Every structure is written in structure tokens, then in C-alpha cells.
Amino acid sequence: MSGTDAGAPRDPAGGAAASDVLLSRTVRDESGKLVATLTRSFGSLDLAEEAVAQAVEEALRSWRVRGVPPKPGAWLLQAARHNALDLLRRDRGMRERLPLLVGDGPGPAEVDGVAPDADERLPLLFGCCHPALSPDAQLALTLRAVCGLTTAQIARATFSAESAVGQRIVRAKRKIGRAGIPLRIPEGAERAERLDIVLTIVSVMYSEAHLVAGGDASADRDLADDALWLARVIADALPREPEALGLLALLAFHRAREAARAVDGALVLLGDQDRTRWDPALLAEARTVLERAARLRRPGRWQLHAAIAACHADAPNASATDWLQVLTLYDMLLAYDRSAVVRLNRAVALARVAGPAAALEEVDALAGTLDRSHLWHAVRAALLRELGRDDEALAADLTALELTANEAERRLLAERLER
The missing domain is CATH 1.10.1740 (Rna Polymerase Sigma Factor; Chain: A)
Structure with missing residues (x-):
């Protein structure tokens, strides 16, 4: 060498x-x-x-x-x-x-000294999502050990401080070592208990590909493709799990829009995208997978997220979007996921149906929860501007600009400020 x-x-x-x-x-x-x-x-x-x-x-x-x-x-x-x-x-x-985490039976063979096929990450993925760990620790540890993200990337993706993320990872590894948690894909109720956090991790991994600090609007294609690949592996390994299919459909819908989302390094919002540039093969895959999930008749949050994405994909242009259906799906989603991010996205749909005043009330109710998110400030600024409260909108846009590290998002916010 x-x-x-x-x-x-x-x-x-x-x-x-x-x-x-x-x-x-x-x-x-x-x-x-x-x-x-x-x-x-x-x-x-x-x-x-x-x-x-x-x-x-x-x-x-x-x-x-x-x-x-x-x-x-x-x-x-x-x-x-x-x-x-x-x-x-x-x-x-x-x-x-030793041996604390070794499963039964021999490990996979190596070829010419190269690491085994990446499917080996699945038992590790489920092992890191053991219920003995807190949800925050599960997420941080898996993004680090399985997906290879840095502490800084995990902190940005989870709206957490780097020091807190580092402590979570250290404590989680110690707990795994002391408890002797096995690395395997669980069965039955135990699998259901862990599957949602596994799918959440793959979703965060995909999102992180679009939040490169200092980067332009182009996604980290390798990281995004790896997340989509992982979603396919999980769905193939668990074909009777509709939520695994739901996540795969969701990521396929998002990946299909990538060519229109980033043009010459500039970020193009969904409503302004050239829909002829959306990938028809990925859209067809997403719809097929979502239909497979629906036939299993066990709805869940990832299927509803994918159904919302399907509403946007079905509209020939932004003005034809069925916002009432989108809002209805968000209302259904709240039964499974009342996170602040879901409620923020629902407020955007609410603005299209009931007007900016009703939406702003919902957004303001999230104050203190998403203060570290530039998206909350950006959405709030847009609603304030629609209501003619320009000075408040300017202040919110400036805060959003200060909080985002992605260069394309900063450019988009700066252009809005100039206008």
C-alpha cells in the first residue's frame, strides 16, 4: 500500500x-x-x-x-x-x-477482505433501537453507529445541542454493553415496538442529506440514496409491515422530485417546481408501494405521510393541489403523530383552506417548541406577510436566516428579504 x-x-x-x-x-x-x-x-x-x-x-x-x-x-x-x-x-x-451482543450462528462470509454486504446493518439497526434505551438515545446511537453521521450532523437533524447528543451516545453504548442487548431483527410484538423508531431513523437520515451546512440545494446524493436503499431493504425484509412500505413510498415520492427541487444549486420550493422534471419511474414505484401498504388495512403515520406526498404528486400543477384533502390527511395523521413538525406542516395546509390568520394561530401555539428551527420562523414570516404585518414578518425572516446553515436556504431567505 x-x-x-x-x-x-x-x-x-x-x-x-x-x-x-x-x-x-x-x-x-x-x-x-x-x-x-x-x-x-x-x-x-x-x-x-x-x-x-x-x-x-x-x-x-x-x-x-x-x-x-x-x-x-x-x-x-x-x-x-x-x-x-x-x-x-x-x-x-x-x-x-464478551460475548455480549453476538447472535447465534456464524456471521456472513467476507469476500477478498471486503466488509460483508450492507444488509448486515439491519440487525445492528434493530439492536440500537432496543426499548431499554430512551427514544432520543436510540435515534442518536443508530444515526452514529449504523448510518455513520457525525455528532454535529445528528445534532442539526434532531434540533439538539452537540454536547447533549454526545452524552446520549456514550450513555447508550454503556447501557447496551451492560444489558447485553442482542443484535437481531426481533419478531412479533417486539418487532412492532421497535419498527417505528427504525423507520424514523431512516427518515432523518434522508432529511439530513438535504441539510448540508454551507452546502447548496443539491442533496448529498449518496446519503439520500443510502436512506432510500435502507428503506427498500427493510420493506423487502418485512413485506407484511405496512408502515415499512409507507416509509419507502414516502422517500420515493421525495426522491422523485429531486431534479426539480435543486436547479443549478438553487433551492426551488414545491409550489414553484417544474413538475415535468419529476422522475416518473420513482413516482410509479411510490404509488405502487403505497397501494400495497393500503391493502394490508393497518394505517399508520408513515402511510399518511406518503399519502400527503401522493396528493402533491397527483396535482398537475401547484394551483391544482387538493389542499382540503391534504388538510384532512394531516388531521388523520395527528392521531399517530402530534409532533411539532407535523403540526407546523398542517398549519401550512390550513392556511390554504382557512386563511393565514387561522394558520398563524396554530403556528404561534408552537412557540418555544421549534425556536431552534429556521422553518418555524420562515413559515411564520410568510403568514405574517400575508396578513400585512410586514415589520413582524421581516423580524421572523431575519431570525430564520440566522438559524439556517444551508447556503441554498440562506439564499432563498435573503431573496425574500430583498423582495
Whole structure:
């Protein structure tokens, strides 16, 4: 693995820039699979995460000097395995706790030293969503261990402070280690108990692809595709779970609009999108999957989210949107999900049906809950402006601009302020 000719060359102007970019991409693609593989092999999620983190640090130093190896994922796996063994030799406590999380039967085979197929992340996904952990800890740990998101990304996606997210992850790993939580896809009632948080995590993962700090409107295509892929894997593994199908339909509807959502790096809101640019194949997949879910006759929040997306997809243009149907679906959704974000989105539909005053009352009722969200301030500003309260609208838009880190969203808000 010596010499830059073994892999990607370094950037002569920026030194380590090229290898760092490739490492970042490899970590995003491989970290969840590596953690799942090492947890299965060594029986400790904490050990696996630490070993992978050390391997990433070693790659950062080595690849800058020697260049990127031909098989970056295999390189990280080999380094992480070595680190795990070294940690076991040095830590008696870790040796005594093994095997805590190892499931029955042999693990999947490796091919040419490359990590097993990413399906290995599913048992880890369900393991991290064990009811012994709080919902916040389940979400933070899974986004970190399975999806490879950083603490900063998780904090932004969950509207939390980075320090709080870090503490949740540490406490969750300790609890998993002490409780000996197995890594497996549960059955029956136990599966139903954990499935919703698993689907929530995949949804947050998809959303995070569109919230790149400092980025333009273009999504992190790899992360978005990985979330859609995970949704397909879960739906294929659990074909009789209508909510798994509902999430897959929802993400397919959203992914279908991607080409119209981001044009030359600029963000285009749903009402202004060129609908001829929507992907017909993905729209057809979404509708088919949603119909499969409906035939199972067990409604739930992800199916209702997908049904709302279907209303927008069925309208030939924005003015033809059936807002009364959208509002009705949101009213049904409240029986399953009364989160502040759902109530904010419902207020947008309410404005189309009952006017901005009624919607503003609903939005103001969320004060103190979504203060960290730029979307709350942006929606409030639009409603205030419709009511002729321009000074208050300006203040709300300025706050929204201050709170968003995505460059495309900042540009959109700045243009609105100029107008």
C-alpha cells in the first residue's frame, strides 16, 4: 500500500485534500457496515465503534502520505480488526464482557477482505433501537453507529445541542454493553415496538442529506440514496409491515422530485417546481408501494405521510393541489403523530383552506417548541406577510436566516428579504 500510485493521487496544491475527500466518502459508505461486522465478530458495540474510529484516524495520516489504497473499505476493515484485537488485549474489562451482543450462528462470509454486504446493518439497526434505551438515545446511537453521521450532523437533524447528543451516545453504548442487548431483527410484538423508531431513523437520515451546512440545494446524493436503499431493504425484509412500505413510498415520492427541487444549486420550493422534471419511474414505484401498504388495512403515520406526498404528486400543477384533502390527511395523521413538525406542516395546509390568520394561530401555539428551527420562523414570516404585518414578518425572516446553515436556504431567505 505504499506509493501514491496504489490509489488516488494527492492534490499537489492542497496536499492531503484528495485523500481526505476520499476518506470522508469511504467513511460514510463503510462505517455502518464496519461497525456491524466488528460488533458481530467481537460482541461489543463500544469496542467496534472505538476500533473503527481509530482506523479512520490512522487512514487520515497514512493516506495523506502513501495515497489511497486500491480497496479503501477493506483497508479500514483490516485496520479496525487490528485495533479491536489490540483493545481487547489491553482491556481486561472488555475481555470479561464478551460475548455480549453476538447472535447465534456464524456471521456472513467476507469476500477478498471486503466488509460483508450492507444488509448486515439491519440487525445492528434493530439492536440500537432496543426499548431499554430512551427514544432520543436510540435515534442518536443508530444515526452514529449504523448510518455513520457525525455528532454535529445528528445534532442539526434532531434540533439538539452537540454536547447533549454526545452524552446520549456514550450513555447508550454503556447501557447496551451492560444489558447485553442482542443484535437481531426481533419478531412479533417486539418487532412492532421497535419498527417505528427504525423507520424514523431512516427518515432523518434522508432529511439530513438535504441539510448540508454551507452546502447548496443539491442533496448529498449518496446519503439520500443510502436512506432510500435502507428503506427498500427493510420493506423487502418485512413485506407484511405496512408502515415499512409507507416509509419507502414516502422517500420515493421525495426522491422523485429531486431534479426539480435543486436547479443549478438553487433551492426551488414545491409550489414553484417544474413538475415535468419529476422522475416518473420513482413516482410509479411510490404509488405502487403505497397501494400495497393500503391493502394490508393497518394505517399508520408513515402511510399518511406518503399519502400527503401522493396528493402533491397527483396535482398537475401547484394551483391544482387538493389542499382540503391534504388538510384532512394531516388531521388523520395527528392521531399517530402530534409532533411539532407535523403540526407546523398542517398549519401550512390550513392556511390554504382557512386563511393565514387561522394558520398563524396554530403556528404561534408552537412557540418555544421549534425556536431552534429556521422553518418555524420562515413559515411564520410568510403568514405574517400575508396578513400585512410586514415589520413582524421581516423580524421572523431575519431570525430564520440566522438559524439556517444551508447556503441554498440562506439564499432563498435573503431573496425574500430583498423582495
